Amino acid sequence: MTFNKTRLEKLQKKLSENKIDLAYISNFKTIQYLIGFGSDPFERTLALVLFADSEPFLFTPALEVEVAKSTGWPYKLIGYQDNQDSMKMIIDEIKSRNVSTNKFAIEQSHLTYDKATHLKENFEGSDFSFNLTPIIEYQKLIKEDDEIDKLIQAGKDADLAFEAGTHALMLGKSELQIAAELEYATKMRNVTEMSFATLIQTGSHAADPHGETSDRLLENNSLVLFDLGTVYEGYISDMSRTVALGKPTQHMKDIHAIVLEAQLAAQEAARPGITAAQLDNVARSVIEKAGYGEYFIHRLGHGVGMSEHEFPSIMEGNDLVLQPNMAFSIEPGIYIPNDLGVRIEDSVYITENGAIPFTNSSKELLIF
Amino acid sequence: MTFNKTRLEKLQKKLSENKIDLAYISNFKTIQYLIGFGSDPFERTLALVLFADSEPFLFTPALEVEVAKSTGWPYKLIGYQDNQDSMKMIIDEIKSRNVSTNKFAIEQSHLTYDKATHLKENFEGSDFSFNLTPIIEYQKLIKEDDEIDKLIQAGKDADLAFEAGTHALMLGKSELQIAAELEYATKMRNVTEMSFATLIQTGSHAADPHGETSDRLLENNSLVLFDLGTVYEGYISDMSRTVALGKPTQHMKDIHAIVLEAQLAAQEAARPGITAAQLDNVARSVIEKAGYGEYFIHRLGHGVGMSEHEFPSIMEGNDLVLQPNMAFSIEPGIYIPNDLGVRIEDSVYITENGAIPFTNSSKELLIF
16 A cells, blocks of 8 residues: 555544644554555554644554555654653654644544553643544545445455355365365465455354354255455455355245345445435345344444445444445345354445445355 | 353452452453453443452343353343443443442553543542553463463464475465465364464565565575464464575575574573573574674564463563463564575473473474
């Protein structure tokens, strides 16, 4: 990733509208989004500090300085060694600017108690009540065109990964082995990483939407649920398909057909103007009318971008109106304990003319 | 994992020594360690609350309640839905206990500003200055025997993974493809996950100890650096080896021999009584005497356990005295820019009689 001035300027405009003197940004994912550099510092300190009346600076562990430089960061960059007091160095740098520090913006849902306390003690009387988290989340909500391009590429990789996974299906293999073959084929194509551990669930195991891929052997005449994604230049794909191994029963076919109808109905309804809650309800109504409402036990979808933990959340109660270039998953499911689980998921982005999916694998009940 | 009363009791003893009324535990990894349940809640809330004078309770997203129950948690368990105010529910539950709440213990390096503020506002006048983070870190520092057993198993899996990786070595393949084959062979054996993305670096790429596995093709008559690990029941392995593809130069052989001498010297010296800093210096002196001190640019090692981000940190300035059942990596390296990189790493645990490595693959310069 390389430095992208646009995103930083957009945020700084927002800060100035809110009369913020300085913003202390601690979440490496936010920093990654804003300036194209940022990796998890774990117990170390990473910070991006923006000012109303001074140039920003980036503060990183010494080991990261070269990588940070290579992304083209044009402002001050401070590296620190493990034996140095990182927070003191940051505070000293802020004070050296001799600018107003009355109103801070911090990521209240990320900045930790100790670091926040350190800042508050050193800037006594300053106002820390402004929360940067929603500002950042809303900026990430509307994807730029080059972000959409990366999501499209990640979707193509996911389609190929799913195809490889279906080729691996065979009685005698475990869920973990199918995941291994799917990921192997994907990484042999030089895809750097999966966006999450590939989920393969067979038979009644798929009834637990929060279960994990296990050493359970594939069952004959049964359904197999795939949930997978890949990463392309920091942007993820996320898709689910449910297929049959052997001969599916009529009951399996029926449940699959209901979930597919719900997924397609929501994908068709997803366009500018509808709210997230209304969209959730489009899919949920289909499943409820078929009599399986109690088995659709999660929200319809989540935002996708640099992770699967973004806005918009497609769920009851969210009155956010969908707009062009929002990107999210549409993933209804029916989970009947001790019986089966079916989920079908495409991630999509919104255009003036409707939703376009990033993944294009068949959603029919494929039989292997 | 299943509920382990011992760990919780050990912590509660510590809390009572410090006259803590209640502990609010927010880090899912801490909760996982203490009670055998805990997965990253991301934007949701997960908390374990311990009292001096009341039974503890666990608070989780509704979706996690069944999994939490299945681990055998014997006390109160509260699940919440996305449309409920999680912090209010936690605060109400605490207040309903009618016990003293004057002195809180929180994980100051984990609890976020917004949640801490919420607690402080609702328990006005309470003391939040007690930091739980170091207490937890020190409790995790001395491994229990069953933790050592899991680390040993993870080490065996890592040895097999490395062996599979060396079998995959071939000109024409990329670093990512070697990693793909190594991980494939590992997961086909039903190993659930790698402890981190397998690092394969060829030639001068290995000179960057913070680089990532890339689509770079393997180079002939060159070194290849492996850094890899697996997870067994929540416990990780972490090992590095540097091998040759084709015919290594005398320079490559010399550097490898120096790093190996440093690694073996430190592994021999690692025993109860020596400090972390002294151990770092044992390996560093070998490399310095050989004239390559400036190219050993990181600490000697880090703790291993449920992650590679644990105590003890084997580095200059850390006067912690090593004790039986501490577990950590010993990983000296020499990184010469635009030339080569060599790192050799075993993770070990300390016994009365010295260090025992979890991994046992040959550390000689293997040639493929």
